[in-house]
């Protein structure tokens with residue numbers, strides 16, 4: 001599904017989460033935020049440890065994660081209006097030489113300047129569709145910029161405006177831990193490339209798009225495949241047609257929710273904790289496994305709860321509850337529907353009668369959908385304003401800084417995936433693109 005092209009004219013920012021946070025901090029809004037630190041500029045956090053304020057602030061950031069150098073003072077001190085005007089001017093000067101991509105979860109002040117808005121895979125497709133652009137500025141997080149680099153031309157520079165915009169979920173599957181896990185599983189199952197009498201290998205690795213290029217490369221080298229939240233079921237069918245088991249990373253919830261919907265019993269989905277020998281499992285559980293779930297999660301979607309759904313149903317009789325499949329299983333089970341960001345958008349667009357929607361995904365997208373569909377009542381299940389910590393790192397100040405760098409002939413914050421990782425990672429992506437739904441299912 002292609003990303004949505006936007007006109008170059010900025011849109012009104014009446015859905016701005018940033019403005020709402022400022023209102024909470026100054027006391028002119030009675031809503032709650034998870035931390036008032038969100039009212040500061042993200043440059044205040046670039047030199048500090050951790051992911052910064054927002055939903056991932058309690059997560060442990062891996063040693064050696066990319067850091068952003070200091071943003072020059074003129075960008076830190078510029079007003080919202082000044083940055084807005086400077087970004088427009090820089091884009092005008094660059095013309096077709098640059099394409100700006102904005103993820104659904106970006107703040108409104110950044111999305112206003114995006115040529116395309118979409119999920120990570122749609123945006124990678126938009127990057128691929130613009131071979132004439134010298135630079136692709138990816139307003140999203142690190143793994144998304146890596147994927148755009150994998151799919152774009154070798155002479156195109158993919159730029160991440162703030163290098164500290166990682167993803168806490170992607171960081172939960174570290175390549176060294178994954179290699180170690182594979183070795184331990186190989187000791188138990190035998191050679192991983194040896195098929196049994198039915199032509200099935202012991203394990204097929206599957207990684208969610210929300211993972212580093214190193215993990216996508218690992219998967220490509222070991223006969224595995226990438227999935228998105230839209231095609232996870234098709235990809236698991238592909239994997240079950242080739243292997244006895246699936247090793248799924250990094251998001252345990254997407255893996256569990258998808259496999260459960262396919263009929264895989266919960267007791268055949270052990271969790272692999274990379275800090276414990278054999279992931280914390282005994283041999284029998286691993287022998288019997290159909291899906292081994294990596295111990296990762298998204299801290300945005302983990303905030304949603306069954307209590308929130310119960311309250312929404314109590315306060316809004318007839319409410320339609322739609323959540324993202326990165327939410328925990330009990331939340332998905334309690335919702336009316338679960339689907340990707342694209343599914344959520346289309347479900348709202350397709351509603352012909354005024355409807356009340358309670359949505360379980362990142363607040364910036366929910367507020368934007370509410371502003372775009374005033375005929376419906378749309379609200380976030382989580383009453384506390386708590387955006388994704390790392391998406392939040394992309395502020396208009398950084399966008400202006402990288403664009404003005406390009407105008408001056410300087411490429412700032414280029415993301416490049418080395419060839420030895422990129423080649424197998426592309427293989428894993430290509431397998432995903434050619435995977436088709438299959439009747440071969442699972443328990």
Ligand code: SF4
Pocket residue numbers: 056105141166167168169170210298299300301362388389390391
């Ligand atoms: S919303 Fe979750 S998966 Fe997406 S970038 Fe933020 S932490 Fe990562």
